[in-house]
Amino acid sequence: MDILGELQTIVREYTGDSGLCVHTETTLTAGLGLDSYDLVMLLCTLEERFALEIPDRAAAQMVTAGDLADYLEKHKGI
Amino acid sequence: MLTEEINVRTIPALLDFCQTRYGSRCAFRWRAGAEIHDVTYQQFAGQVRTLAAYIAAQTARDDRIALVGGNSYRWLLGWFAVVCAGRVSVPIDPQLPTGDILALLAKSGASLLLHAAEFGDVAAAAPRAMDLERLPVEGEADGWPCAVQPEDLGAIVFTSGTTGVPKGVLLTHWNFMADALSGCRCMDLAGHTMLAVLPFHHTLSLTPGMLAQLPGGSTVCICGGMRQLTKDLAAFQPEYTVAVPLLAEGMYRKIWDTAQKEGKEKLLRVLLRCSDALLRLGIDLRRKLFKSVLDACGGLKWMLVGGAPLSAECADGFLRFGLEVLPAYGVSECAPGVALNRSGACKSQSVGQVLDCCRVKIVDGEIWVKGDNVSQGYYQDEAATQEAFTQDGWHKTGDLGLLDADGYLYITGRRKNLIVLRNGKNVSPEGLEQKLTELPCVQEALVYQEGDEIVAELYLDTEERPDAEAQFVAALAQLNRQLPAYQRITKHKLRDAEFPKTTTKKIIRK
Structure with missing residues (x-):
């Protein structure tokens, strides 16, 4: 499964919405139906899942699911 | 609760007082991975003195010195050292894009930037910059580099202007200390453990979350950010924290989400009804009945919440579990506390009673504040100062409200055109x-x-x-x-x- 697919699985699990579709252009808050608290919790889950740490400044620059997936792709397993 | 009169009117005087009174007690605690670090009041005052002497040697009196970085012990050391050296701190929101940070540096005329390592790009464009991690803190400095007076400026705090141009709120040492000591007189802040989770550049974090903790010798546990919250709650087991609605409401929602996922929602509702009935008989078993719920919140006993309106559902709901959530009200121009709910006397729809360092009056529905904590105005912005402050020292908050017969303040709306989000940010x-x-x-x-x-x-x-x-x-x-x-x-x-x-x-x- 590609990173975006994994992201979709994790977000579906987090939100309990099994029909939620995540595309590269989906915005991280409104598009995923998350508020900024949820987003923080989601990032915590992703950090554990991908065994990495997302710096606050990098997180602040992410707007879409594509941005997040790109970051995970570049930094996973480093 | 502090009942004695503490006569400290500047931030260096506060550190002198704390060193004498609480020398070997833990002042700050933080986590780096699995390792916990402690610093005593004595060590902290010594490190601030050393750093203040270094900063004083590098800069001129009343220079503006900006700070940017996430929450860390080093950020705190830097901030205290700047203000104790008689310089003016300019705490900057680390969430801002690089261009906005540089614009604030230019606007404030800061001669030096103290920064966390990840802000190297900002540092490269700043007139002069020093990495917080590389500043000297060990050594022996005798006393403070210069005498600091209560009316000396301690900080320029940038806040969202209604036209989109940030305004620099001028805050003196006495503005900060008056607000902090007033908080100490109405909250039980002596000798406890609190978790500092809000960003330090924010006055809600600096004054009630930091300065108000020190006179009573409490231990401040530094949370590296919201994403560290769960781990830090578990590691430090704090008794209370200062939060924004987003955090309190998020934690509250998580309790119910978890209960639903584990199929325990019905059981939880039954337990709540039983607990409510027992409470009416004067029997309080909440901390036993809801131990697992409260443990998930790090064992917190109470939470002060400001920065934006808090839903009464969250405040009342947490109280049923045995965790008191106390809504408060403040604005940066008042350093920031204006009113807060006291433990045991909370009206959750209100933002509490007015602090004893200031007075509140309602003028045409708008909340006006006057007192020792109120700023003298905005940095190099006479028009905005005249608009928001009267000649005789009242600050027109732009918020609409009313006071009830018991002196509780209620926020009913806003006169100024500003978006206030649940994370306390103004846009x-x-x-x-x-x-x-x-x-x-x-x-x-x-x-x-x-x-x-x-x-x-x-x-x-x-x-x-x-x-x-x-x-x-x-x-x-x-x-x-x-x-x-x-x-x-x-x-x-x-x-x-x-x-x-x-x-x-x-x-x-x-």
Whole structure:
């Protein structure tokens, strides 16, 4: 499964919405139906899942699911 | 609760007092991975003195020195050292994009930037910069580099202006100390453990979250950010914290989400009804009945919540579990505390009773504040100062409210045009509207708040540009990338006609 697919699985699990579709252009808050608290919790889950740490400044620059997936792709397993 | 009169009117005097009174007690605690670090009041005062002497040798009296970085012990050391050296601190929001940070550096005239390592790009563009981690803190400095007076400026705190141009609130040592000591007189802050989770650049974090903790010798546990919260709650087991509604409401929602996922929602509701009945008989078993719920919140006993309106459902709901959530009210211009609910006497719909360092009056529905904690005005902005402060020292908050017969303050709305989000961030709609109307496809724009979202309503130029909507969607995505996360426009609506306007051709706001 590609990173975006994994992201979709994790977000579906987090939100309990099994029909939620995540595309590269989906915005991280409104598009995923998350508020900024949820987003923080989601990032915590992703950090554990991908065994990495997302710096606050990098997180602040992410707007879409594509941005997040790109970051995970570049930094996973480093 | 502190019942004695503590006569400290400056921040260096506070550190002297704490060193003498609580020398070997733990002042600050933080986590680096699995390792916990402690610093005593004695060590902290010594390190601040050393660093203050170093900063004093590098800069001139009353120089502005900016700080940018996430929450860390080093950030705190830097801030205390700057103000104790008689320099003026300029704490900057680390969430801002690089360009905005540099604009604030220029606006404040800061001669030096103290920064966390990840802000190397900002440092490279600053007039002069020092990495917080590399500053010298070990050594023996005798006393403070210069005498600091209560009326000396301690900080310029930038806050969202209603027109989108940030205003620098001038705060003196006495503004901070008056507000902090007033908090100590009405909250039980002596000898406890608190978790500092809000960003340090914010006055809600600096004064009630930091300065008010020290006179009573409490231990401040430094949380590295929201993403560290769960681990830090478990590691430090704090008794209380200072939070914003987003955090308190998020934690509350998580309790119910977890109960639902584990199939325990019904059981929890039954237990709550039993507990409520027992409470009416004077039997309080909440901390036993809801131990697992409270443990998930790190064992917190109470939480002060300010920065934005808190839902009564959250405050009342947490109380049923045995965790007191106390709504408070403040603005940066008041360093920031104006009113807060006291433990055991909370009216959750209100923001509590007015602090004893200030007075509140309601003028044409607007909350005005006067007292020792109230700023003298805005940095190099006489027009904004005259608009928001009266000649005799009242600050017009721009918030609408009322006082009940018991002196509790209620916030009923806002006179100034400002979006206040649940994370305590203020956003100027006019600043965003200006950015939107600069887009070629947009003729008119109105920005407002719906729930916790920022919404843009637009009248596009579809005559000249048939694909205006597609152009706008692409341009909005680009614009959002340039904005700090909390200012992003998450929803837009299109109009097929111009906005209704006043006789002076201003759009009529909703």
